Amino acid sequence: MEAQIFKALGDPLRLKIVKRLSHGSDYTITTLTKDLGISRQGARKQLQVLATAKVLRLKPVGREVNVILNPAALESCRRFIISLEQQWDTRLNALKDVVERG
Amino acid sequence: MEAQIFKALGDPLRLKIVKRLSHGSDYTITTLTKDLGISRQGARKQLQVLATAKVLRLKPVGREVNVILNPAALESCRRFIISLEQQWDTRLNALKDVVERG
DNA sequence: GGTTTAAGCAACCATTTAGTTGCATATGTA
DNA sequence: TACATATGCAACTAAATGGTTGCTTAAACC
16 A cells, blocks of 8 residues: 555654665664664664565664665655646646636 | 655545545535545544645635645655655665776 | 534544663674 | 673553544525
8 A cells, every 4th residue: 555655754753764774875773773863672663664664674684684775665656646646637637628628 | 844745645544535636626625525434524634634734725715615736745745755766876876886896 | 584504623532653661582702 | 601782572651643523603595
């Protein structure tokens, strides 16, 4: 369901995490927690929300967990918005046609 | 803040409302409530969330309230995702450069 | 004027959410 | 082996959320 992705992105802290991942790399749970103003377990919960929505992946490596952004989720999100906008445009054009014909 | 828009769209019912608005028109609160499986006051609350996030506008007309989609919000949402994707691409390309040089 | 219809407002309730603390577990490392 | 570090798990709390019902207000219409 699309709503889940939006919901995952719909929190300032989670969005901050995603932003950070989009231009940083080699993040683990603890390194990501830095400067987040929240406990590790708190951060972990937010990461889980993002992971469940497939916005990112949590890959255990040794004793740590790598946090990896999944651009496909953002892409599907973007496409969904585009489809909405297109329907909107279609509707507006249809209205315009009616007006011009009438 | 961008998170607010995502949050507004991050609920199945609210997303349903937005979808409906994107290809329908002339909606008031009560007509929108139809087939939503929820009370008018419940629907109104969700509409308020969307209105606060500027996804739509509630325009009082006589004794009813017109519900009008605001495509600009969707557009800003889309642009935000694009900017994230671009940062991601930039980062990947930078990584690629390092690998190729090394 | 009286009735119907669209909506607002407030109180209330159940569930989810965001965060915490405390403790257990497992991996690296000296 | 012993110790430090990265994480997991569970219980708990406060606040936000999604929804309800009941009542009031105001515009439209006969």
